[in-house]
Amino acid sequence: MEYIKKDLGSYRLHLIKTKKFKTITVRVAFRSPVVKEEITIRNVLCDMFLQSSRKYPSKRDLTIEAQELYAADIQTYNSRLGNYNNLDIYLSVLHDRYTEDGNFKKSLDFLNQIIFHPDVYAQKFSAEKLDVVKNTMRSNLSSIKEDGGNYSLLRLFETMDKNRVSSYRMVGYLDDLEKVTPESLYQYYQKMIRSDLVDIFVIGDIDFKEITALIRQKIPIKTVKRQRVPYLLEDVRPRARRLFARESIDTTQSKLAIGCRAYGLSDYERNYALTLYNIILGGSGDSKLFQEIRESYSLCYVINSVPNKLDRLILIRAGIDKENYTKTLELIDKILLDMRKGKFSDEDIRIAKEYFCTALDEVLDSPNRIIDNYYMMELLGTDTIEEKRRKIMNVCKDDIIKVAKKVKMDTVFLLEGDGNEEN
Numbered sequence: 001m002e003y004i005k006k007d008l009g010s011y012r013l014h015l016i017k018t019k020k021f022k023t024i025t026v027r028v029a030f031r032s033p034v035v036k037e038e039i040t041i042r043n044v045l046c047d048m049f050l051q052s053s054r055k056y057p058s059k060r061d062l063t064i065e066a067q068e069l070y071a072a073d074i075q076t077y078n079s080r081l082g083n084y085n086n087l088d089i090y091l092s093v094l095h096d097r098y099t100e101d102g103n104f105k106k107s108l109d110f111l112n113q114i115i116f117h118p119d120v121y122a123q124k125f126s127a128e129k130l131d132v133v134k135n136t137m138r139s140n141l142s143s144i145k146e147d148g149g150n151y152s153l154l155r156l157f158e159t160m161d162k163n164r165v166s167s168y169r170m171v172g173y174l175d176d177l178e179k180v181t182p183e184s185l186y187q188y189y190q191k192m193i194r195s196d197l198v199d200i201f202v203i204g205d206i207d208f209k210e211i212t213a214l215i216r217q218k219i220p221i222k223t224v225k226r227q228r229v230p231y232l233l234e235d236v237r238p239r240a241r242r243l244f245a246r247e248s249i250d251t252t253q254s255k256l257a258i259g260c261r262a263y264g265l266s267d268y269e270r271n272y273a274l275t276l277y278n279i280i281l282g283g284s285g286d287s288k289l290f291q292e293i294r295e296s297y298s299l300c301y302v303i304n305s306v307p308n309k310l311d312r313l314i315l316i317r318a319g320i321d322k323e324n325y326t327k328t329l330e331l332i333d334k335i336l337l338d339m340r341k342g343k344f345s346d347e348d349i350r351i352a353k354e355y356f357c358t359a360l361d362e363v364l365d366s367p368n369r370i371i372d373n374y375y376m377m378e379l380l381g382t383d384t385i386e387e388k389r390r391k392i393m394n395v396c397k398d399d400i401i402k403v404a405k406k407v408k409m410d411t412v413f414l415l416e417g418d419g420n421e422e423n
Contacts, residue, residue: 024204082310
């Protein structure tokens with residue numbers, strides 16, 4: 001695999017040459033500092049891209065053209081990366097050798113039409129298409145509590161610090177949705193094209209010179225921008241006394257969500273020692289949380305932990321019966337303390353390293369995961385896959401213990417179900 005990066009002034013172009021895939025994948029990544037009042041309209045715009053364009057005035061027309069391009073796949077996603085709101089537009093298409101000469105170029109034309117020639121007349125988006133998107137989003141936002149796992153995380157973040165970027169609901173807000181008009185959406189679209197930082201990734205069996213020329217032609221962004229805020233959220237000390245909160249919900253299973261702050265970590269600790277710490281704690285089926293709380297005591301239906309490195313957090317999630325709440329919390333406390341005391345074995349570390357290296361191997365099997373890896377290298381200065389593999393093997397038990405001592409439970413949120421069901 002060969003990688004080069006080109007700074008084209010108005011955006012950075014990342015080219016990854018590999019013969020592993022039959023496809024060529026393009027990702028156009030727009031990002032802007034998170035503004036709470038803009039989250040909803042940005043979600044709307046993300047969905048509007050795939051409703052229609054000037055040349056393809058209906059979703060059906062878009063689908064037909066994608067099929068004509070040998071089942072080209074175009075998707076859009078909106079998410080948060082630390083302090084930034086990231087809107088990604090993906091194109092995946094079979095290489096010309098498996099279709100016909102010029103098919104990739106036609107696919108880039110299609111991408112160009114979707115991004116730069118939206119369904120806009122008289123400086124406003126189609127009201128009809130906007131209503132479709134708003135109705136779907138309105139339904140999703142109104143039923144947000146139906147997914148107890150995700151809702152408990154939203155409430156955990158809001159409880160930890162309602163003014164912190166991490167507390168903002170990236171799914172959007174109903175009040176802001178009602179304010180979106182065809183005119184305001186077009187104004188925001190223009191702002192995004194003009195002001196967002198942009199990175200473009202292309203991966204496949206490609207010719208660097210040819211692809212650079214095509215991207216310059218098909219992605220006509222001219223404005224030069226600068227990064228305005230850091231990607232990592234501010235390092236915040238954990239509370240001296242942890243915060244507890246709960247909310248009742250009409251469901252049988254309760255959802256426990258715990259936010260642990262990982263304070264004062266170096267880049268090396270955050271990227272490597274914390275990774276192994278989390279795998280041992282709750283990041284795999286062999287983890288302490290799963291084996292003890294789920295398997296030994298049968299106190300929960302599911303339990304795991306995940307690192308949120310950009311937010312400097314470890315998140316612990318469990319599905320429990322509400323009468324098991326106190327005992328479950330006691331055991332989680334005990335396991336966190338055991339980790340700080342070094343009560344885990346060299347075998348635990350070996351298994352965690354093996355788990356991590358297997359995950360790295362899986363990255364290499366997916367064009368989008370490879371792009372994700374290079375994107376994090378660009379944004380955060382993380383290492384290549386080869387360097388990650390080498391450095392993770394050098395992490396020792398003392399490194400993990402040092403990190404464990406910097407991870408403290410900060411906030412506990414229980415989404416309390418009214419009923420019970422058997423394990």
